[in-house]
Amino acid sequence: MVQTDMDIIKVYLTDEHHNFDYNRSRLYFIDASIWAAKNCSSFKNFDIQDVSDHSLIYDQIAEYEFTDPRDVLWFKLRWA
Numbered sequence: 001m002v003q004t005d006m007d008i009i010k011v012y013l014t015d016e017h018h019n020f021d022y023n024r025s026r027l028y029f030i031d032a033s034i035w036a037a038k039n040c041s042s043f044k045n046f047d048i049q050d051v052s053d054h055s056l057i058y059d060q061i062a063e064y065e066f067t068d069p070r071d072v073l074w075f076k077l078r079w080a
Contacts, residue, residue: 008044009072011064013079014057022052022059029062032079040075042068 013032015025029048036043044065052059066072 007067009066009069011066011072011075011080013062013064015060016057025060029060032062032075033064035078036064036066036071036075039078040066040068040071042066042071043075 013029015028018025018028020028026048029046033043033046036046044067046062046064048060048062050059051061064075066075
């Protein structure tokens with residue numbers, strides 16, 4: 001999922017497609033942020049939200065922020 005907010009493009013990853021436990025999902029999201037920092041010059045920030053109390057499907061959702069649509073595509077090709 002992608003959301004555009006002025007000049008910031010947000011990409012969301014969920015733990016839906018992975019059979020990871022809670023802590024492994026968190027490490028997966030951190031690995032994605034490290035990869036983005038090394039490979040996407042417009043990567044700005046990321047955040048992980050625990051949504052397990054509010055969602056029947058997800059335990060965590062990670063939000064990644066970029067400013068260049070090309071980096072968003074590159075990131076999504078690797079991680080989404």
